[in-house]
Amino acid sequence: VDRGVATRLKPGLYVLVPFELGRERQYPGNPLVVAREIMRGEEHYLSHATAMEIHGMTTQPRLVVMVSTPKPRRSVTALGVEFRFVRCRRRHLFGLTEHWVTKQEKVRVSDLERTIIDGLKQPEHCGGVTEVAKGLWMRRQDVNVDRLVQYARRIGVGAVVRRLGFLLETYEMAAAPVLDRLRNGLTSTYVRLDPVLPAEGKRLRRWRLQLNVDPEELRAVVRT
Template identity: 60%
Template sequence: MSVKYQLQTKTLGPRAAQLFTELNELRRSTFTLADVGSITGLTAAAARNLVHKAQQRGLVTRLKPGLYNLVPFELGRATEHIDSPYLIARELAGAASYFLSHGTALELHRMVTQPNFTVYVSCTRRVRPQTVGGYDFRFVHITAEQEFGVMKHWIDKERFVMISDMERTIIDGLRHPAFAGGITEVAKGLWMKRDVLKVERLVDYARRLGVGAVVRRLGYLLEHYGLADASVLESLRGMLTATYQRLDPLLPAEGTFLSRWRLQLNVTPEELDAVRLG
């Protein structure tokens, strides 16, 4: 612990010093009132009072009711500090299982060329959309059985969040193109990472998720870009039912019908080919 940090904590009351020291040791820059109570042993009212005073002194930033950020001492006179939105997402999920997904995961895996301004989080608990610390958070509810294809993403040397792996990110984008910028953005991610994506894992995830539209879209894109052999494509076709789905559910129901994949091609092959040039 730095001398500067020790000098700063000496100017706080004993409970506040205890709180800040413990939060720093736990690497918990984003914390809740419940954390304050469990660390200090204070009542809910006393914990709120302690945090309110710390906020007045510019030591913490209020993100939303009951959720705060520590203002790092190295920021000097700064009295506002918003931590990584990915760490905030982890706190908003609470004790529930979660992982960053869809457009957010596409961006973190560098599978997009356009910035994404919403933080997408898949979570086993239903959490309403909200804006915290200037960031928009959108939660996608999943069941415990749908929690697979997840890995750690390190924010820095000591802190990490959970994120969908590349293959799961593509599968989620095929299920909810609206949360990934549309089917052409998902196709772009597939093409950009074609040399590292594992096709067998994509197929396995599609089978585990069990959503017909995902199987159709995945099969068609793999075939269009020449990324899978005939046996893989036939295994996907074996999962199809007679129902037709739109290639991109965000676009109108127009375009030719492709019986091979039970898809209505409302995105043209030329539009998909343009992805290779991007």
């Protein structure tokens, strides 16, 4: 560290400075690789807004790296990058894939469909439901709708099923039988379309949703 060939991230964890950068005291390394090293082999995957960025579902870079893991962890800030950890159940470690961030380094990340499901489960980690909806629309040609439905049912969270069904219907991305499959089994409880926003707006009985985001705002994504 004193010679400028490595940067200390936390006790016992360092990242080497590339030779071409010379003596550099503030080299953060690739944040995605750093996240992997912080976890030190523990079960985890890059998720939410970070996964959205990896999958080309957002136009704005994020300054926080999101990591899902079964073990509770406090956020870590290393050299100006915040690493935020979201606790997930071990049985929910599915729908994951490997992503090469350099020619030598790869990381584990939620696949496209799982990224959408995580975003609908916890929109607060993605910038809100509207951002998740934009990402869904941006990658509509590549999304496997059957896999989306399968993941939603496997997660087993009613709010996810409601939000997914509503967005698929809004963007005309699913046939009627698929939407019926999602509607089957919904309870009478209403949930907010976006849990980040206040409980206001009309109620949509078909999906048991309180539309606290203007549907026209979501439809406007198609025109941008």
